[in-house]
Amino acid sequence: MEVLTTSNDQLVYNALSFAVAAMAISFVYYLVSRSRVSPAYRSAVTMSAMICGIAAYHYWRMFSNFSEKAPFNEGYRYADWLLTVPLLVAELVVVSGIAKEKAKGVTTKLAIAAVLMIAFGYPGEIAKAGSSASMIWWIVAMVPFIYIIWILFAGEVGQALKGQSGEIGKKLNNLRYILLLTWSVYPIAYLLGDSESFLAKAVGLDSAQSSTVIQVGYTIADVLAKPGYGLLILGIAIARSKAEGYKEV
Numbered sequence: 001m002e003v004l005t006t007s008n009d010q011l012v013y014n015a016l017s018f019a020v021a022a023m024a025i026s027f028v029y030y031l032v033s034r035s036r037v038s039p040a041y042r043s044a045v046t047m048s049a050m051i052c053g054i055a056a057y058h059y060w061r062m063f064s065n066f067s068e069k070a071p072f073n074e075g076y077r078y079a080d081w082l083l084t085v086p087l088l089v090a091e092l093v094v095v096s097g098i099a100k101e102k103a104k105g106v107t108t109k110l111a112i113a114a115v116l117m118i119a120f121g122y123p124g125e126i127a128k129a130g131s132s133a134s135m136i137w138w139i140v141a142m143v144p145f146i147y148i149i150w151i152l153f154a155g156e157v158g159q160a161l162k163g164q165s166g167e168i169g170k171k172l173n174n175l176r177y178i179l180l181l182t183w184s185v186y187p188i189a190y191l192l193g194d195s196e197s198f199l200a201k202a203v204g205l206d207s208a209q210s211s212t213v214i215q216v217g218y219t220i221a222d223v224l225a226k227p228g229y230g231l232l233i234l235g236i237a238i239a240r241s242k243a244e245g246y247k248e249v
Helices: 006-032 039-067 075-096 100-125 132-153 156-162 166-192 198-203 207-243
Strands: none
Touching: 006 039, 006 207, 039 075, 039 207, 075 100, 075 156, 075 166, 075 207, 100 132, 100 156, 100 166, 132 156, 132 166, 156 166, 166 198, 166 207
């Protein structure tokens, strides 16, 4: 990471600190909320807790790393994503209403695509700013990203959601768009984080500003895509449980 000005340094510091707190409190909240949903949907809420717990640990490592002025290790962020992104798509399948005989296959396809997306993004992230490798890996990582979005909107998940109506159908539709919106932040922040990329040059970012934008951008997206996304998952699980006659313990 580039040497930052005092204001940029404080912005990244505060963003990382906020993320640690948001992830940690969400981890506890989702654990104690499991009894609010029927056993059929508790795995989704458990995955929300796991996602936030994993993210809290990695954000603490990043926060400590940054606070100590040590060389910033992007590996923490990618290790987090490698574990949490497959869980994010898996919990969506649990509450989506996909038939049980199809759910396992859909989850497997989404999880593999998620792992490939993260694995392809990392080499580009650590590549030299402005290098062709950075842009090539961004393009390669976008292929599984687009595949995931296709499954959510036109593939198996999209087809399953066509049969959903009322409050549950509305919540599921919102969930897809929240996922699309938050995940779209990552490739944009990736480009803005490379001061030599066409996008960073277009908005006039220098290297220090690019470093700030990518860290703050990733952090905001993570808070929305993990604790925020988990609230939607919990809301859908509660709505489904009530519709099926379950009463909270």
